[in-house]
Amino acid sequence: MAKPIEGEKRAFMTGNEVVAWAALAAQADIMYGYPITPQNEIMHYWTRLGPKFEKKFLQTEDEISAGFTTVGGVLSGARAFTATGGPGNILMQESISMAEMMRIPTVMVIQQRGGPSTATVIYSQQEVMLTTHGGNGEGHRIVYSTATHQDLFDYTIKAFNTAWKYRFPTFVLGDGYQAKMRESLTIYDPEMRGVKMVPTVPLLGQEGMPGVDREPSLLRNTFNTEEELYAIIKDYQQEYDRIAPELVEHEQFACEDAEIVIISHGVVSRSSKMAVHELRAEGIKVGYFRPITLRPFPADDLSGAIAKAKLLLVVESAEGQLVKLVRQNLYGHSILPIEGLLKPGVGVTSEEIVDKVKALAAH
């Protein structure tokens, strides 16, 4: 069978289409999903492309089922994924909590929409808390926040590798704008770029007669005593802390001498980037910092980036969710005042950021 993508090529498509291609490129075997705007077209493209490459798809009865069938698929050794957003993201937290407890390497793509509740089908960055910490546990998961179609492609592929290497549930956190907009990117066969897909293994249903040739796989998520659970969580935390330095990713520029550092993630960081360029052109000392991993958070990198700053400006399409992460992670490393340009559920333009920074700089 031909590879879905031979070599590399420039493409101009919607973000949802990008995700479908990326999953193909990553040799994903099966997608489970339930329709929700703005992620629907991931399924639409996957169902169109899938049969050509012997890929499977199951439309489930709800997001609870999409999450748990994904868990099942992964347990059986398939490179499986799902996608959702908004209220669907809430419902998937139940299965994520099981994946966290049992270290099941699920991959979930979130296209954030306005919230809370059904709200809007358009866009927001309001699922940051939910995606990083939404279960009844300690948030032992990995969250990549993408800003461009290229990111969507790269990090969807990477998410599979991260999940299967570290065995923590892994998210690609996009949004309605990225989902629905078209822009150019380069899609490629990962191998060609030297990216090897981490092989998957069945956690259930291995070869051989259980109890005879091998021990049966007996997997559980329930414990009888507090102490059993305590030991496991402590162990997970230790491992999470150990791998965090390998995992954290960020992007920064113009921070060395910046008096104001703009912190933003995802699609909003594109506006920040433009704003920084524009402001720098006017001689205003402003820097750009974008956490790519929201969990784990690149706290040390951020501390480094703001060394010279007098003020931080967090810009997000939410009412302070990134602010919370920044405060959590900078506590003890910084006492700089944090200003917010907080636009829950609406996009942020570079003009607004420029204006805001100028107003702040004037003080």
Added chain:
Amino acid sequence: MAKPIEGEKRAFMTGNEVVAWAALAAQADIMYGYPITPQNEIMHYWTRLGPKFEKKFLQTEDEISAGFTTVGGVLSGARAFTATGGPGNILMQESISMAEMMRIPTVMVIQQRGGPSTATVIYSQQEVMLTTHGGNGEGHRIVYSTATHQDLFDYTIKAFNTAWKYRFPTFVLGDGYQAKMRESLTIYDPEMRGVKMVPTVPLLGQEGMPGVDREPSLLRNTFNTEEELYAIIKDYQQEYDRIAPELVEHEQFACEDAEIVIISHGVVSRSSKMAVHELRAEGIKVGYFRPITLRPFPADDLSGAIAKAKLLLVVESAEGQLVKLVRQNLYGHSILPIEGLLKPGVGVTSEEIVDKVKALAAH
């Protein structure tokens, strides 16, 4: 019909029984619920006591339904509540997100159990992030964390009044220990103590012919444009910020000259209290701070309480969830080092805290 509680009396009962009595005392009309340990006995007592006082109960098919029937009950003007914990708490976030968007004054009692996933049916404080921020929104909700049976009684009553006065969904955050243990408390008729129940009003199904005598109630949670949503969220945030100072509650002592301040909430704060007494008796300058509202968080009070401190110790039966809230809220107010005594899913004794503080003090 006789009042459920005439005057006041000392009682010795489990925490779940306390909640049932408190809901009766608060003149709650109906409970909706789905079984889950450790909250089951709230339903057991309510179903036994209810019929004597013309109270209603509905056992639903799951927590999603328990949450949404509660939403329905409240919409119709009933003082309605539900209770859950663990995975059930995850599932209820969907209805909470609707209640947040539509400002529906639901009351939910959470008895935290071990997590993530099914984990243990016993106890934890691992649902702090989930309960304070679990939806696809901005956490526009109020969360009381209780420490004693007296608290459970007082704050369950208060939760109804807070919800109906401010119209934000309100939580009483207990845990498996509080749920299952027996200790003494005083139960009372709120009126006798001068606590007037905030009257409820139907948000749907008012008197009169809609379109003739009055406008129909047309309630929605979906919006067509980003801007509509933005305006609403900004408005809610403003209101939330405005009422936060009225809402925040905390408990503190021995902080004035404390070099180490112990921060803990819920049942763990009882151990902290004992530990502080013991340590003070030994001449160690240690203070006690307990946020009662976890959302909104008593940030200013905490800033005040740690004015003289050199070190903060956060103690919790979770892997740093309260730590996250503290860091978020103290950022900019403090640069004190924060140590943690983090025991996810297990209880914390005063002995452990004493040992930890001594070890810290020795440094």
Added chain:
Amino acid sequence: MSIELSMPKSWRQETKPHKFCPGCGHGLVLKALGRSIDELGIQDKVVFGCDIGCSLLAWDFFNVDTVQTHHGRTTPVITGIKRARPDRIGVAYMGDGGGYAIGSQHLVNAAMRNERITAILVNNANYGMTGGQMAPTSLPGMKTETSPYGRDPEHTGMPMQGPEMVAAIAREGAYVARGTIANVRQATTFIKRALENQMAGNGFSFVEILSTCPTNWSTNAKDTWHFVEQEMPKYFKVGEIKVPGTKEE
């Protein structure tokens, strides 16, 4: 000249034309519901809940107290209201996705408990609002956004038999029927009976209505009628399935 609109009295004129697409069957189902409300004189007693799905577009449709709920959650919201306020007449209005997929646990358990509410489910054989994905009710071979090569019963089953499922668990006092917008008068009768059944306190009342979605079916008027009149009934039997007081099987 004063020719009167032929619009149910309970419709809210200010919000008309309504937000449904041209030729959408939701409008006809809501006309049937409006007429029933008018005829029973219960406009001030009804609490109307609409699901997420195109039914959400009905959030300001009637001069009747209305709440737009979440996808699949209208049954529990209306149940919650009815339990607290039995004097209200609760109507849960939903699509086939909301009722048979994400909300099916609520539907079957409301049926089992014999909740005194009326559920009306619009079967348009797809997920209309989200742009035409496969629904539990999509017909074999039907092309949708998530079955681009046609629904294959081998992999995704045969169309959900909703009223039959409800009838299998509903007991004495329940009313279950399947109508179609191809027969608006009959559909109105069924909806009216479903409301009367609730008003009499008999039990759960459930009506599925075969409906149209020209937008996602990509059909012109002729093909729209053909699909709802000729294709859908091949898989969905129209008629009353359970009527209180009549002898069972």
Added chain:
Amino acid sequence: MSIELSMPKSWRQETKPHKFCPGCGHGLVLKALGRSIDELGIQDKVVFGCDIGCSLLAWDFFNVDTVQTHHGRTTPVITGIKRARPDRIGVAYMGDGGGYAIGSQHLVNAAMRNERITAILVNNANYGMTGGQMAPTSLPGMKTETSPYGRDPEHTGMPMQGPEMVAAIAREGAYVARGTIANVRQATTFIKRALENQMAGNGFSFVEILSTCPTNWSTNAKDTWHFVEQEMPKYFKVGEIKVPGTKEE
């Protein structure tokens, strides 16, 4: 002396005695399942999923690959496995709460899609694990922790007719039956047929088994038998309801 244990070969001896209460019917259902696995020689092919509910106590019950899932979520987990690995034989094992309440959307949609899995549901007329609350299957008048004055059908309905519900939507190829631990041999036959039906790739296979919960019923051995043999069949008809290849109604 070497008298052999009369234990299915597929049971995991190291974990016996199992964790179920004295007299619990789960043990008998799992014996029937174990015998079926033995007889079909599929111990190395089965993936066993157990629900949260007392069925979770079976997480290390068999020498068979096993995953304990969430309350109500065993059907989707096993579905997910089967879809990705059709060579496995998926068994979803759950209680009446898990199957008919919180997981009923999964059950009916798996039935609709004709998932090639075998679901076994233990009907003990209550929520065993959480201490005996009312279940969708509790009998009228039955006292439980949440129906302390007896289940009142007027307010909480009549016992859920699970297999009947599944049969109403399942199509050609599906197997649906209700067995009872009061007839272990028959129950074993039903379970075996349900597995064979999956192995043949026919369709969804569903078996409900009437079972005992002496702990929450507060019954001695005699009353336990009486309840499952005399009381439960008043509301639950034992037998095969749908068998592939046979003529329907």
Added chain:
Amino acid sequence: MAKVVKIALAGEGGQGVQSVAQIMTNAANDEGKEALYIPNFGVEQRGGVSIAFCQISDERIGAPKFEIGDIVIALSDRAVVRTQQYVGPKTIFIYDASIEQAEEYLPTNGAKVLAIPALKISKEELHPRVFNVMILGAALQATGVLTLDQAKKALEKKLGYKFEQNPKLRELNHKALERGAQLMQEQLAGK
């Protein structure tokens, strides 16, 4: 920084503004430019005003939406109302001349406010179906981001299979494109 041309196109559901946007940005991309196009979408499948936000540049583009467009095109009365917010002092605002009482809602702060009789001409001279292609021509003329030949290539890519079957259709589309450009040119020239 490279100049980014920002275009907002708005119309009723059936008017094809999203196709125009897609063809235009596809064409730009094919020419090696950077393009970004995002449709505005609400909950309704039909019935709302449909807006397309397009940006074309020589370098990578930032935010998907913008506050002020260089060119804002409104094809219905409701679209005129909805798009006012995207007009700034440098914006050229273009609307279809057939819109009744447009004057009442026209933006007053734009650089230019121009009416083009595209609907009328498409009906009278061409075919109502190519109305949106006329708009494409007009937009290209107004912005100069692409030549008409480049646009024709893009049309060929999208509709080539139809053109094969019916070469007259190709002709019709080309005419519409040119006619649209011409109308625009006239307007810009202040005719």
Added chain:
Amino acid sequence: MAKVVKIALAGEGGQGVQSVAQIMTNAANDEGKEALYIPNFGVEQRGGVSIAFCQISDERIGAPKFEIGDIVIALSDRAVVRTQQYVGPKTIFIYDASIEQAEEYLPTNGAKVLAIPALKISKEELHPRVFNVMILGAALQATGVLTLDQAKKALEKKLGYKFEQNPKLRELNHKALERGAQLMQEQLAGK
């Protein structure tokens, strides 16, 4: 701070340790003391070792569980194993003399490790059903937190309605209480 007496009671499901704990703490509460009792619970309904943590004091009590008990009572072999962790240098550890091979698991760090033949005596002298009431007597004797009369009042409250029907039952329970206390006294006295 006021002294808190901490008692951990452990046994098999059917041995009634939770009832003992409940009667004891109820009695303490009735006497105006502060009491706190928390049962240990796992997922299984039956079959596990059941532990009751009780605390009695004159002032409000802190944490519901504790690390080290003043008195730890184990009524089965598995209970002996499970409760070792609650034994500290000041703990009096009490176990039923009938437990076979208990020696193997007995804690070695306690202040005293005492075996009382409660099971045997309840079977032989009284009735197996009042085994747990004997344990209650023994516990009270060991801790002195309540008098036997106070415990009798609590028994009356809980079982009074049964006692009314069958006064012999009252007698039996009282005897068990006293006999338990006596056994404990003998043990403490080093007999």
Added chain:
Amino acid sequence: MSLKDNLITIEGPKAVWTVFPHLCKGCGLCIEKCPVRTLEWSDKLGVYGTPAPHVKEEIPCIACNMCELVCPDAAITVGKIKQAVHK
């Protein structure tokens, strides 16, 4: 003139047939259902700028009411003219 007042009314022997263009979305369901096929597209535009139907001059409406019944937007009113009046 606002769309709202711009109704099309056609009086025939059996019926006064009216369409309210401000409600008509041009779906065509009515046209397909008319048993005498007297409905066709008129020149007047409905709310979405699509044509609204009207009764053909040459075929009289028989007042069966079907078009009114099936219009999802309640855009049609068929007023039956009592036989008595016409006789």
Added chain:
Amino acid sequence: MSLKDNLITIEGPKAVWTVFPHLCKGCGLCIEKCPVRTLEWSDKLGVYGTPAPHVKEEIPCIACNMCELVCPDAAITVGKIKQAVHK
């Protein structure tokens, strides 16, 4: 002697009847189901310290296998003695 080896075996004319006390939880389901009512509580204790059943001396087991079948813990084995052997 560990519970595991402490089985009760009773050889009768038709069957060798055995209970494994380390598996027996004393539920009594077997006793109720024996068609000849030969099962009763023995003095030996099962895994939970409750008595395990045994075959009464006076009533021979007829090897119907019912008790084995209904024991949820697989604690009983009934070995049928072939008629041939006994004749």
